[in-house]
Amino acid sequence: MSNRAASWTRTQARPADVCLIVEGCYPFVPGGVSSWIDWLIRTQPDTSFSIVSLWPAPSHHAPRYAMPPNAVAFHPLYLQAFGASPAQSARRPRGLDALANALQAFVSTGGAPALDTLMLAIADTERDMPLDRIFNSPVAWELVQRMYQGRMPYGSFLHYFWAWRALLGGLFATLEFPLPEAKVYHTISTGYAGLLAARAAAETGRPVIMTEHGIYTNERRIELLMADWVADTIDKGHTLDDPRLDLRDMWIHAFEAYARTCYDACDHVITLYEDNQKVQQLLGADPRRCRVIANGIDVERFGAVKPVGDAERPTMALIGRVVPIKDVKAYITAAHVLRERVPDLKAFILGPLDEDPDYTTECQHLVAELGLGDCVEFTGAVNIVEYLGRIHVVVLTSLSESQPLTILEAGAAGIPFVATNVGSCREIIEGRSDEKPPLGPGGLITPVVDPAAIANAVGRLLEDPELRRTYGETLRKRVRAFYTSERAARAYTDLYRDLRGRPGRTVPTAPGTSMWRRARAPSGGV
Amino acid sequence: MAEPITGAAPRLVLAVMSAALIGEIIIFGIAATGRFASVLVLGAHLMLVGIMSLVLWRPLRSGSDGGVALLGVLSTLATGPFGAAGTLLLPTLGASGTESTARLAAWYQRISLSADQDEFTRVSDRIVIGRTANLAAVTPAELAVTFASGATTAQQTALGMIARNFHPAYLPALKIALDSPEPVIRVQAAAVAARVRETLKRDIGPMLARAAVPQLTPHDALALAGDLDVSAASGLLEDTARASALRASTGLRARTFARIDANARDPHQGHPVLATTEVAEAYLTHLLETGRIVDFRAARARTRFPVSGRYRRRRVVLTTRAMAGARFKRGATRPPAGAHS
Numbered sequence: 001m002s003n004r005a006a007s008w009t010r011t012q013a014r015p016a017d018v019c020l021i022v023e024g025c026y027p028f029v030p031g032g033v034s035s036w037i038d039w040l041i042r043t044q045p046d047t048s049f050s051i052v053s054l055w056p057a058p059s060h061h062a063p064r065y066a067m068p069p070n071a072v073a074f075h076p077l078y079l080q081a082f083g084a085s086p087a088q089s090a091r092r093p094r095g096l097d098a099l100a101n102a103l104q105a106f107v108s109t110g111g112a113p114a115l116d117t118l119m120l121a122i123a124d125t126e127r128d129m130p131l132d133r134i135f136n137s138p139v140a141w142e143l144v145q146r147m148y149q150g151r152m153p154y155g156s157f158l159h160y161f162w163a164w165r166a167l168l169g170g171l172f173a174t175l176e177f178p179l180p181e182a183k184v185y186h187t188i189s190t191g192y193a194g195l196l197a198a199r200a201a202a203e204t205g206r207p208v209i210m211t212e213h214g215i216y217t218n219e220r221r222i223e224l225l226m227a228d229w230v231a232d233t234i235d236k237g238h239t240l241d242d243p244r245l246d247l248r249d250m251w252i253h254a255f256e257a258y259a260r261t262c263y264d265a266c267d268h269v270i271t272l273y274e275d276n277q278k279v280q281q282l283l284g285a286d287p288r289r290c291r292v293i294a295n296g297i298d299v300e301r302f303g304a305v306k307p308v309g310d311a312e313r314p315t316m317a318l319i320g321r322v323v324p325i326k327d328v329k330a331y332i333t334a335a336h337v338l339r340e341r342v343p344d345l346k347a348f349i350l351g352p353l354d355e356d357p358d359y360t361t362e363c364q365h366l367v368a369e370l371g372l373g374d375c376v377e378f379t380g381a382v383n384i385v386e387y388l389g390r391i392h393v394v395v396l397t398s399l400s401e402s403q404p405l406t407i408l409e410a411g412a413a414g415i416p417f418v419a420t421n422v423g424s425c426r427e428i429i430e431g432r433s434d435e436k437p438p439l440g441p442g443g444l445i446t447p448v449v450d451p452a453a454i455a456n457a458v459g460r461l462l463e464d465p466e467l468r469r470t471y472g473e474t475l476r477k478r479v480r481a482f483y484t485s486e487r488a489a490r491a492y493t494d495l496y497r498d499l500r501g502r503p504g505r506t507v508p509t510a511p512g513t514s515m516w517r518r519a520r521a522p523s524g525g526v
Numbered sequence: 527m528a529e530p531i532t533g534a535a536p537r538l539v540l541a542v543m544s545a546a547l548i549g550e551i552i553i554f555g556i557a558a559t560g561r562f563a564s565v566l567v568l569g570a571h572l573m574l575v576g577i578m579s580l581v582l583w584r585p586l587r588s589g590s591d592g593g594v595a596l597l598g599v600l601s602t603l604a605t606g607p608f609g610a611a612g613t614l615l616l617p618t619l620g621a622s623g624t625e626s627t628a629r630l631a632a633w634y635q636r637i638s639l640s641a642d643q644d645e646f647t648r649v650s651d652r653i654v655i656g657r658t659a660n661l662a663a664v665t666p667a668e669l670a671v672t673f674a675s676g677a678t679t680a681q682q683t684a685l686g687m688i689a690r691n692f693h694p695a696y697l698p699a700l701k702i703a704l705d706s707p708e709p710v711i712r713v714q715a716a717a718v719a720a721r722v723r724e725t726l727k728r729d730i731g732p733m734l735a736r737a738a739v740p741q742l743t744p745h746d747a748l749a750l751a752g753d754l755d756v757s758a759a760s761g762l763l764e765d766t767a768r769a770s771a772l773r774a775s776t777g778l779r780a781r782t783f784a785r786i787d788a789n790a791r792d793p794h795q796g797h798p799v800l801a802t803t804e805v806a807e808a809y810l811t812h813l814l815e816t817g818r819i820v821d822f823r824a825a826r827a828r829t830r831f832p833v834s835g836r837y838r839r840r841r842v843v844l845t846t847r848a849m850a851g852a853r854f855k856r857g858a859t860r861p862p863a864g865a866h867s
Contacts, residue, residue: 221682224686226686276709369764399719422713450704
């Protein structure tokens, strides 16, 4: 085992200041969210963290991040490992009806009260039989039949059965997991991680916060609505409002219920930009608890870049990996369209080419096919700072983004931006609705998958040096004012400080709930 | 609508005829003893028929159907107990007739397209009688409305449907969704556009390779040509791939129709290639489009399609299937457990 991997076995007995609950990313999968978690822990050196990392099953991957010194404990939680062995028992535990009803209500509507009722019902049933035995016993068969009749009687029972197993296996695993003690619980998504955070709120009364980058529930909804692996067991044709529930609906409703439960439990629901906030509120988050803490960058690193002269060859650049989600083909097509207007156009593609070699080859073929060999240049992974001084306009043609750092980097260098209307692009380029004083636009926004509109926007900026300078300067001001790393780190420092010192809320005192707390308390920690 | 005719007071008729039968049997028995004069027996018979007529007169006057009652009176008058017995059997024989009448009424109710029909019955009836809804024309317009002003959940469901069953007719609606003011819809629409594009890109290579296979049956060749057209019209293929798809579909059709023409000229050949509705329809359309009216008439006569009924219903099914783009197969995506990175 490498030193990096070995360090992740660290477990300290004393409670951490913050318990970070993460799902499907840190520390095994690199990416935006994982990097952010690593950044968060390292920018709070005076705060101790324990990390609960949720996975479907034990991961064979090595950790991709070194464990920060202030991370005192790491706890993996495996969702599909629950109730692995079958249990034969003719005994029927008490409270099975209540458990079935509570489960039905929880996966249908969610919410903190429904979670409380469910926990109470589980505690009651567990007095006769542990939950993992229930899950693999004839009792489970009775439960699944009841829930099927009540929830999805028009669909295929066989499909329902396996979906039920997957859905409730994760739910039970989350509710049974020994919760680490902490002063604050911080989840980075809804889903099962959010559920664990909601349980922490109910069980410990300690403050819970959430920072959502992408909207988990929406991502799952998109996946589920488009998925071929989910069988359509009811033929709804082209009907959009058929009330009968099928498997897709069941999954989506369950994730929405989990999200509602998490939002209910959180003292602060944080995201990176306003558009995401609207989605969170649509899913049930209380607007009074919602706030935006944007990610930031090291402004000084990019601020030293000297702007390119007006007499230089007109140059645009796409900064990013050459992968389909960035829609590099739209960028290349836009270059093709724009060259009619700007014949000596130069178009850089600054980013790694090795993540999706097939797509890279297709992009290169497209460049050749459109006769753009002398115009478009793939540089591969480069030091962006070295190129920014040669670029008039930076372009982002992505189909989906959260809060792209490239806009901040270009903005810090005073370069105007053209971006598709995804993620927080509009907010960074045009400013937040509550920006005081309003700084004005720092670039132009276009629809996605629209090379002509992208070409038109870039053309406007290339042909008008004054507009370019104005936009570049505005973007620079905005980035310096709202998107620095220090500002973001300070926001979390203040938040943690406030919450750590806060006394815990009064935990529900219903007799069953108290019993649940006693039953669940790990080593008397609650 | 007037009440359907179901017979006048059948219970009354049954009761009267039963009584008449008993009376006629008694009179018949008395006559058989030979102890009474024929005039007296005839008088008793006539008196019985007269009473029957009086009892049944009121229903006859009320305007209801008095056919059974009249038949009973006349047959009893003419044949005595035999007529009464025969009349009593009539309602039994007429039971199915009554039921038919009820069915007729229900059927009339349905085809009259009255306002109290449910939507399913109305659409079903339109299909059965050949007045089919033009799904191809209606669906994209409705989706466009959904994306312009529908509920968020309906828009999300519609995007899922487009992703799973893409058809070029959905493109205008998809473009509206891509520019939606709702971030949640924009994001999903972009994901759908990306998925559809990747699916088309993945499928187009094998489709072009298959189009080059010379042994394809006319049915398979025309189906493949249709799929190639759909891909080309999607607006999501690159220029070269789109041109290749169009070339391949044109070539496939030309080859297939040439084979059918060759068979038609050979007197020893049957016309198995016209055995499927899809092929026949495509071939007939081709003949019309190329102005070969004489050949069209000949081929039309050979295909012997019924002009209504099952053939029309089949057309609806085919149209719906084409709309759903059912031939596009897609690869599996990962399940949700385990979440995101």
